[in-house]
Amino acid sequence: MFIRFRSRIIARIPRAERIAAILALILLGMAPAASALQSDRSQPMAIDAHYQKSTLSRTGKAGDPDILRYDGNVAISQGSMKINADHATVYQNPSGVADANGDVGGITRIVFTGKPAHMRQVHDGDCRLMTAQADRIDYDNVSGIAKLTGNVTVVQKGKGEFHGQNMTYNTNTGDMESGSKAPDSRVHMVIQPKDKSPAGKRGDNCGYPKAAGTSKTAKPESSD
Secondary structure (H helix, E strand, O other): OEEEEOOOEEEEOOOHHHHHHHHHHHHHHOOOOOOEOHHHHHOOOEEEEOEEEEEOOOOOOOOOOEEEEEEEEEEEEEOOEEEEEEEEEEEEOOOOOEOOOOOEOOEEEEEEEEEEEEEEEEEOOOOOEEEEEEEEEEEEOOOOEEEEEEEEEEEEOOOEEEEEEEEEEEOOOOOEEEOOOOOOOOOEEEEOOOOOOOOOOOOOHHHOOOOOOOOOOOOOOOOO
C-alpha cells in the first residue's frame, strides 16, 4: 500500500481493479443493455479521504478479513467512475484464504455510507451517464447481492430512473426487488421511450484517456 500523508490522505491500494470491477457491476447491472467504459479498468484508482485505517486479520483465517476504513469526504475515482461518500469500508480475505467462488485473497464486501453516497460511470459507445445514490450501498462480492437503502435513486441518462427507499439487486441473475407489501410503501420508476435514432459510437473514448499513463485529463461529466 502507498499512502502520502498531507492535510488529507491519498491512497493507492493493490487489487484496486477488483474494486473498480465490483462497483461497475453494481451500476451497470441496473442497465442490462449498457457496458462500462472499457478504458476505466486500465486507469489508476485514487482513494481520497480525511482519514484511513487498515486493520489486518489477526488470525489469517476465513471469517477474519483484512479491513480498510476510509472516513471524511471519501472520493474514489478511476477513469469515468466516480464515488463520493462520507465513509467507506472494504473487507478483503487474507492472503491464501479463498471465498466460496474460489477467489483467493479477494474482496468480499464493500460498504459506502453518506447523505447520500453517490456513484457514477459513463457507458461505452453512447457515453451516457449512469448514476446511483443511497444513504447506504452494501455490496456482497461473494453472493453478488447489492443492497441500496435510504433515499435510493438510480438514473440511466436518457433511458429511465428509479426512486425508492430500498433496492436489492442480484448482479448474477438480474433480479431486482424494492419496496414492500406494506400499504404505505411506494416505489417510483420512469421509463423513457426507446430512442429510434440512438447516437453512434464516439471515437474520442467519451473524452477520457484510452490507456493508463495518458497525460490527457478529462473534465467531470455533468449529471444534469
